[in-house]
Amino acid sequence: MADATPRITYDYVTRTIARTLGNPGRGYFLLLGAAVALLAVGIVTLLLLLRYGLGLAGYSHPVYWAVFITCFVFWVGIAHSGTLISAILFLFRSGWRTAVYRTAEAMTVFAVMTAGLFPLIHIGRQWYFYWLVPYPNERGLWPNFKSPLIWDEFAIGTYFTVSTVFLIMGLIPDIAAVRDLATGWRKKLYTLASVGWRGTNEEWRHYTRGYLYLAALATPLVLSVHSVVSWDFAMAIVPGWHATIFAPYFVAGAIYSGCAMVITLLVPIRTLFHLEELIAVKHFENLSKLCLLTGSIVGYAYVCEYFIAWFSGNPNERAAFWYRVFGPYWWASWTMIICNAFLPLLLWFKKIRTNLTALFVISIFVNIGMWFERYVIIVVSLAGEPYAPWANAVYNPTWADWGIMAGSFGWFFMWFLLFVKNFPAVSIAEVKEVLPPPRRTRAGAHA
Amino acid sequence: MSTHLPHIPLPQPLHDIFRPPPTPGVLGVFAYLDATLEAIEKLRAAGHTDFTVYSPIPRHEIEDALGQAVSPVRMFTLIGGIAGCGFGAWLTLWMSYDWPVVVGGKPIGAIPPYVVIMFEMTILFGALSTILGILFNAAFAARRLGTIQWDPRFTNDKFGIFVPTEPDKAAAAEALLRGAGAEEVRRG
Numbered sequence: 001m002a003d004a005t006p007r008i009t010y011d012y013v014t015r016t017i018a019r020t021l022g023n024p025g026r027g028y029f030l031l032l033g034a035a036v037a038l039l040a041v042g043i044v045t046l047l048l049l050l051r052y053g054l055g056l057a058g059y060s061h062p063v064y065w066a067v068f069i070t071c072f073v074f075w076v077g078i079a080h081s082g083t084l085i086s087a088i089l090f091l092f093r094s095g096w097r098t099a100v101y102r103t104a105e106a107m108t109v110f111a112v113m114t115a116g117l118f119p120l121i122h123i124g125r126q127w128y129f130y131w132l133v134p135y136p137n138e139r140g141l142w143p144n145f146k147s148p149l150i151w152d153e154f155a156i157g158t159y160f161t162v163s164t165v166f167l168i169m170g171l172i173p174d175i176a177a178v179r180d181l182a183t184g185w186r187k188k189l190y191t192l193a194s195v196g197w198r199g200t201n202e203e204w205r206h207y208t209r210g211y212l213y214l215a216a217l218a219t220p221l222v223l224s225v226h227s228v229v230s231w232d233f234a235m236a237i238v239p240g241w242h243a244t245i246f247a248p249y250f251v252a253g254a255i256y257s258g259c260a261m262v263i264t265l266l267v268p269i270r271t272l273f274h275l276e277e278l279i280a281v282k283h284f285e286n287l288s289k290l291c292l293l294t295g296s297i298v299g300y301a302y303v304c305e306y307f308i309a310w311f312s313g314n315p316n317e318r319a320a321f322w323y324r325v326f327g328p329y330w331w332a333s334w335t336m337i338i339c340n341a342f343l344p345l346l347l348w349f350k351k352i353r354t355n356l357t358a359l360f361v362i363s364i365f366v367n368i369g370m371w372f373e374r375y376v377i378i379v380v381s382l383a384g385e386p387y388a389p390w391a392n393a394v395y396n397p398t399w400a401d402w403g404i405m406a407g408s409f410g411w412f413f414m415w416f417l418l419f420v421k422n423f424p425a426v427s428i429a430e431v432k433e434v435l436p437p438p439r440r441t442r443a444g445a446h447a
Numbered sequence: 448m449s450t451h452l453p454h455i456p457l458p459q460p461l462h463d464i465f466r467p468p469p470t471p472g473v474l475g476v477f478a479y480l481d482a483t484l485e486a487i488e489k490l491r492a493a494g495h496t497d498f499t500v501y502s503p504i505p506r507h508e509i510e511d512a513l514g515q516a517v518s519p520v521r522m523f524t525l526i527g528g529i530a531g532c533g534f535g536a537w538l539t540l541w542m543s544y545d546w547p548v549v550v551g552g553k554p555i556g557a558i559p560p561y562v563v564i565m566f567e568m569t570i571l572f573g574a575l576s577t578i579l580g581i582l583f584n585a586a587f588a589a590r591r592l593g594t595i596q597w598d599p600r601f602t603n604d605k606f607g608i609f610v611p612t613e614p615d616k617a618a619a620a621e622a623l624l625r626g627a628g629a630e631e632v633r634r635g
Contacts, residue, residue, distance in 0.1 A: 010503055010604035134542060142542035146550050151563040158571040165578050173602070177503070180599035195582075199601050201500040201513055202588035208505045209518035210581035214574055217524070221570045228563060432504045437480040438604070440628065 008277065010432050017426050018178050020273040021186070024421055028272055035413035042407010045400055046121065054124045056400040060393040063382045067401035068122040071408055073250075073374040075115035076156065076229055080222055080251070081258025081290070082108025083163060086170070087218035090211075096286050098430040099279045102174075103269065103420070104262045105167045110415040111261075112160045114408050119153075121404055148231040155228040162221055166214050172197050173207070174424040226254040233377065239320035240381030243308070249301040256294035256340070257370035259287050263363035267356050269420055278426055285353045291366065292347040298373075299341035316386045323384035324376060328394070332372050332380060339369025470593035472611035474633045475624035476600065480506060482628030483606040487512040489623055490610060499592055501607035520580040527576025528569045535568030536561065596635045 049056055059066060082104040089097040120126045132153050134143050143150045176197035179190035197203060230250035233241035243249075263284060270279045309321040324333045343365050352358045383395045419425070477483040483500065487509070490498055500509055539561035547555045595609045608629075610620045621632050 014603045134538065140546050142546055144548070144550055145539040145543065145564055146553060146557060146560045151560070151567075154564050154567040158567045161571060162574045165574060169578065169581070173504075177602040180602045196589070197602070198597050199501045199503060200588070200592075201502070201509060201515065202592075203585045204502065204505040205510065205515050206518045206520050206581045206584040206588075210520045210524075210577045213521065213524040213577050217528075217570050217574050217577070221567075224563075224566060224570075429504050437504075437506065438478060439481045440479040 008435060010435065010438065013278070013431050013435070014177050014181070014428055016275070016278060017174075017424050017428050017431070018181050020275070020420065020425050021178060021182075021422065024272055028417065028421065031268070031272075032414065032417045035410045035417060038406050038410025039414055040407075040410070041403050042405075042410055045403030045407060049121070049124075049400060049404070050126075056398065057404075058396050058398040058401055060395050062385050062392055063379055063395040065122075065378050065382060066395065067375075067379075067397045067405060068118045070371065070374045070378050071405050072115050072118035072122070073229055073378070074257070074371050075111045075118070075408065075412070076226065077250070077254035077257045077370060077374075078261045079108040079111035079115065079159070079163070079258065080226055080254035081256075081262055082106070082111070083166075083218050083222040084255050084258070084290075085262070086166065087215040087222065090215045091219060095434045096283055098427055098434050099283050100262065100266060100287065100426075101430070102167075102170065102427045103266055103425055104258075105163070105170065106416060106419045106423075106425070107258070107261060107265060108163045109160070109167050110412050110419070111258075112156065112163060113415065114412045116156060116160060117408065117411070118404075148228065148235045151228045152232055155225045159221060159225045162214075162218055166218055169207075169211060169214060170427060170430075171423060173199065174428040177428045178424055223251055226251045233381075238381055239314075239316045239386060240324070240377065240384070243305065245301060245304055245308070249298070249305075252294045252297035252301065253340075253370060253373060256291060256298050257367060259291045259294065260363040260366035260370070263287055263291070263359050264367060265416065267360045267363075269425065273420070273425065275426060278431060281354050281356070284356060284359055285350075288347045288353045288359055288362075291363075292344055295340060295344035295347075295366070302337060302341055319386040320381060320384055323386070324380055327380070327384055329376070329380045329383065333376050336369050336372040336376050339365045340373060343369070467590050467593045469635075470595050470611045471614055471617075472595065472609055472635065473617050473620045473624060474596040474598070474635065475608045475610075475627075475629035476598055476631040476633075477606040477608070477628065478604075478630050479628065480508065480606060483608065484508055484512050486608055486624055486627035486629065489627055490608070490620075493619075493623060495610055495620075497592070498608055498610040499595060501597065501601035501605075501609070503602055503604060503606075518584065520577060520584060523580025523583075524573050524577045527579075528573030530576075531568040531570070531572025532565050534572065535565035538568070539564050596633060 057066065057068070082101075085097050085104040086101040086108075089101070120129050123129065132143065132150070145151075172194055175190050176194040176199070179187060179194050182190055227247035227250065230246035234243055234246040236242060266279060266284070266287075270276060306321055309317045312318075323329075343362060346352050346358075346362060352362075379395060383392060385392060475486060477486065483502070487498075487500060491512075491514075500513065502509055540556045543556045549555065553560075593611075595611070597609070598605065598607060601607045608624060610624070612620045614634075617634050621634065624632050
């Protein structure tokens with residue numbers, strides 16, 4: 001933190017961040033209540049789906065991958081910027097990440113937890129989910145490892161495990177720091193969770209090395225996960241899906257939506273927990289620059305897709321992309337293009353990059369646009385399948401689709417809000433690391 | 448009167464790791480990084496090798512002053528990663544040949560799609576064994592040091608050095624820590 005005033009000492013950092021664990025006021029509980037209410041909507045919808053079947057959702061031939069899979073890809077995408085900020089920027093030694101990476105990393109874990117629910121809801125009979133796992137069974141059958149859906153299961157499973165242990169590893173020294181200030185039941189919780197951390201040179205020696213390797217492993221992982229998710233589509237022959245550009249296109253889109261979600265989450269958290277001094281406007285500016293970069297890649301990918309559809313000369317490919325922008329779902333395609341490719345161009349202006357209200361609004365529109373991107377790719381490509389158009393029925397999502405989607409937002413925000421209230425939402429040790437260390441030559445207290 | 452049996456202590460590996468016996472020594476609390484570094488240099492010059500430095504954050508200066516070797520955690524990562532890659536290859540290939548089903552006209556054991564599984568397993572096993580490496584190495588270091596003195600301020604804003612010494616030699620270590628600028632010195 002280059003703009004750190006001498007007032008920001010190690011002790012100040014510990015106490016400011018430990019204060020977020022205190023009573024956060026009414027605004028926090030209103031938000032938490034809203035999240036739990038949304039989750040309740042999702043749970044009731046899920047129970048109805050279990051009772052009456054997936055027919056309650058809007059599935060119609062040939063759209064059998066619809067809002068649930070859209071939400072799955074959306075939430076996996078949200079997860080990605082967390083690992084980008086925590087692992088990739090760690091390897092690049094970017095100092096500014098220290099103030100925001102914990103929130104981004106927690107967002108990753110909870111977004112993957114949310115995403116993981118959707119394939120289960122989508123299969124309809126959740127109690128058979130273990131059929132995905134390669135376990136010895138009486139029929140001697142094994143999963144088909146040539147299927148991208150099995151790759152996806154391994155990729156998401158690995159991603160969830162690794163991002164969770166990465167979050168917990170980063171938390172250990174910080175939990176130890178708040179443990180030494182806490183009292184009561186929190187003291188017991190943090191004593192258990194900090195696994196006896198004392199900050200000895202031996203602990204730091206193994207910890208810093210291990211953290212470096214975890215970051216080095218998480219970096220290729222994050223790039224692989226959304227590539228594998230994109231191959232769920234790209235390996236199929238549906239026009240609009242079968243494209244080699246999908247892996248980088250999806251990874252850029254994922255980081256784009258994730259950075260937008262970090263901004264959406266950090267703006268209220270910064271105000272609710274009074275972290276203005278640690279999370280400065282400069283951090284938001286850097287996040288919005290990341291948005292601008294990845295948003296431009298996404299915009300470029302859109303142009304490429306349409307160009308290749310035309311340039312391929314394949315009538316089915318051309319028909320699919322014509323259907324996207326001028327077919328019955330034109331509004332979804334144009335929402336996606338305007339929100340993702342044009343709106344972020346505002347971020348070229350420094351005035352907008354440093355205006356938190358503007359950033360908050362733009363980030364919400366980017367989230368909407370990115371949700372519609374997945375909707376367009378998945379649903380509209382299927383609905384417009386040009387092979388047997390007379391057999392295609394009209395697809396419309398129903399209340400069951402929206403109910404589950406609302407529930408997923410409730411689930412995500414509930415975990416996130418509980419996390420920021422009960423664990424250090426900003427990394428204590430890493431914020432201290434970018435401060436100048438206390439030296440007696442500067443302080444002049446000792447001879 | 449019961450017969451007097453000799454007392455044979457049972458081995459208690461977990462207790463030994465997590466509650467090692469106390470080590471006598473001197474603890475110095477420092478407010479400044481450069482004072483801590485000075486104390487480390489003086490201690491090393493005086494022939495101390497097994498003292499412990501506490502710090503709220505990792506600092507390269509402390510590592511350099513202590514002249515620590517690179518952590519063996521990297522071997523855990525390497526071995527875990529290679530094992531994971533091998534496990535992924537075994538899982539996919541063995542399961543394919545155990546019940547051979549031709550899918551999409553592709554070979555039974557098709558390497559390109561299995562690379563994805565091998566890659567993910569490399570990362571998963573590598574990451575988990577890195578965690579185990581950190582935990583094992585830190586736990587065994589703590590076991591070797593014994594139960595040593597510590598202060599809760601070390602996770603906030605103070606640095607500390609614990610020098611294990613016999614009680615009769617504690618005065619010299621105490622003087623050394625004070626001379627380097629320790630703001631507080633305790634014996635235990």
